[in-house]
Amino acid sequence: MVLNCRHVWDRISDYMDGTLDPAVRADVERHLAGCEICSAVLDSTRNVIVLIADDRVFELPVDYSKRLHARLDAVLSSEAPGQH
């Protein structure tokens, strides 16, 4: 099947996750090979997703872990884990 640009945009997420049906995947790849616009859309989407997965985007508050484990210490020393 010959896909147009919109068909390809609609499938970008599944294409990135590798969950497209093999025949559809082949159609998408055929379109991408000849379409500069869709290639740029795919590359930039992929790039944005790689960037947002980086731990530097959201840093944990300073001493978050220290406060968490101090609070846990207080609870662990006084309570057994519940049985419900």
Add this chain to the structure above:
Amino acid sequence: MTAQQITAELRQERETALIAAILNGEREKFHDLIRPYERQVFLTALALVKNETEAEDIAQEAILRAYRKLASFRGAAKFSTWLTAITLNEARTRLREEKRAAFDSLDGNDPEKGDFTPAVLIDWREVPLEALERQEVRALMQQAIAELPDAFRQVVVLRDMEEMSVNDTAEALGISVALVKVRLHRARLLLQKKLAPQLRRAVKPKRKAGILGRLPWF
């Protein structure tokens, strides 16, 4: 079996042993059980409340709740999925108590429906991870994520930031796999549309390092 599956299986065995030990009285081991998930719990809470102080508070409460109901963890789900579901519940309860909407309505201007046009940038250049060293670039990304509709942000945080599978994301959120896929797709394209042009402006390609570029006064 892939290396990834082996790692996942080893992690699960380790967690099962830790949980058994904790329930048997070695309470201190709960610290070790929770340590790999501290960041995930915080991000999950932040996806709902969008405020760091509140997200930290929710993260602490969710982790304490997980300790208190540890015996009810049956191992049917992954520990991480179970913990994420507890965190989402904790955050939703908090939002309800404060009478803030836990989900913004997707009616009206429904971003799950209709055609969508991404940002079309022929001259796109890949933004390297090093760009995240810059506060300005991090702020752009944080803002774009915060501006996503709530239901989309939750999916993208679990799937793309915490790198959970689509199935685990669906299980933690209590929605179908199909809905996770639809929301994930829209969220990714919304992020592309917003961020691709902004990042292109913020991260200009380096000038070619000719002889002039290497001289300190140029």
